[in-house]
Amino acid sequence: MNAKNSLILLKLGGGLLTDKNEPFSKRIDVIKSVVKQIIDANEKIILIHGGGSFGHPLAKKYNVFDGIDKSIPNQIFGVVETHHSMIRFNSYLIEQFLETNYPVLSIQTSSIFIKKSNKISLESLDILETALNLKITPVLYGDVLFDKKGSFSILSGDEIILKLCESLKSYNISKVVFAMESDGLYKSDDLGGNNCNLLTECYSSELDDLILADLGQKIDVTGGIKNKLTNIKKICKLNIPVQLINGLTEGNIFKSLRNQKIDCTNILINE
Numbered sequence: 001m002n003a004k005n006s007l008i009l010l011k012l013g014g015g016l017l018t019d020k021n022e023p024f025s026k027r028i029d030v031i032k033s034v035v036k037q038i039i040d041a042n043e044k045i046i047l048i049h050g051g052g053s054f055g056h057p058l059a060k061k062y063n064v065f066d067g068i069d070k071s072i073p074n075q076i077f078g079v080v081e082t083h084h085s086m087i088r089f090n091s092y093l094i095e096q097f098l099e100t101n102y103p104v105l106s107i108q109t110s111s112i113f114i115k116k117s118n119k120i121s122l123e124s125l126d127i128l129e130t131a132l133n134l135k136i137t138p139v140l141y142g143d144v145l146f147d148k149k150g151s152f153s154i155l156s157g158d159e160i161i162l163k164l165c166e167s168l169k170s171y172n173i174s175k176v177v178f179a180m181e182s183d184g185l186y187k188s189d190d191l192g193g194n195n196c197n198l199l200t201e202c203y204s205s206e207l208d209d210l211i212l213a214d215l216g217q218k219i220d221v222t223g224g225i226k227n228k229l230t231n232i233k234k235i236c237k238l239n240i241p242v243q244l245i246n247g248l249t250e251g252n253i254f255k256s257l258r259n260q261k262i263d264c265t266n267i268l269i270n271e
Helices: 028-041 052-061 075-098 125-133 157-167 204-209 224-237 252-257
Strands: 006-012 045-049 104-106 113-116 119-122 137-141 143-147 151-155 172-180 186-188 196-198 201-203 242-246 265-268
Touching: 006 157, 006 252, 028 075, 028 252, 045 157, 052 075, 075 104, 075 137, 075 143, 119 157, 125 137, 137 157, 157 172, 157 224, 172 224, 172 252, 201 204, 204 224, 204 265, 224 242, 224 265, 242 252
Parallel strands: 006 045, 006 172, 045 137, 104 137, 113 143, 172 242, 201 265
Antiparallel strands: 113 119, 143 151, 186 196, 242 265
């Protein structure tokens, strides 16, 4: 962990930091706790956060996910409105760090990523690496993704994590941490899903065979979590372990960054 080029990627879920049932809402106490834990841990990280109630409602309203659709009124305005909403949320998060004189730098995701020939390209890796070398924590976030074909979509925080894992060659990424609203993945003991237990440890090769428990709002087994697991498997193939932790549990983020034991899901790379 203390090696010169060791690095942790920390993803803060949008649902952790905002109330997803109320547009443009912030969970201020959670945000302040998370920021304090990151500062106290004082490890070299790249921080990525989701959009939550600031990004998803607008992206859904204007169908930004699927690109140009002339049947949607004011869609182009909706693209920039979605982007600006994410800037406002990101700015609030940045201010929490700066108030304690902790050096973080907002990196505008839509300015360093672009889609080319159906592939996501990270165009400005040097900016991230130079910031890290200066002991500045880069902060990225889910944002609009422009396509060189003349369209757009959304680049999620999980996709940003994967692309960073693929691209950062000057640093040894010791692990990726996803801070969520549950303790991790829960596996069902039966097909009916009546009994479930926290999956504390598994290998990435075992993910496809898991029967996940449906915990309602805590974990979305029908969509979001499946997409997350797809990205996690790709991350593990890069020989990077993954940890899924409960960001609502006080101290969990600090302990994770310091490699202390917590109740969570650890996804190990296959030997």
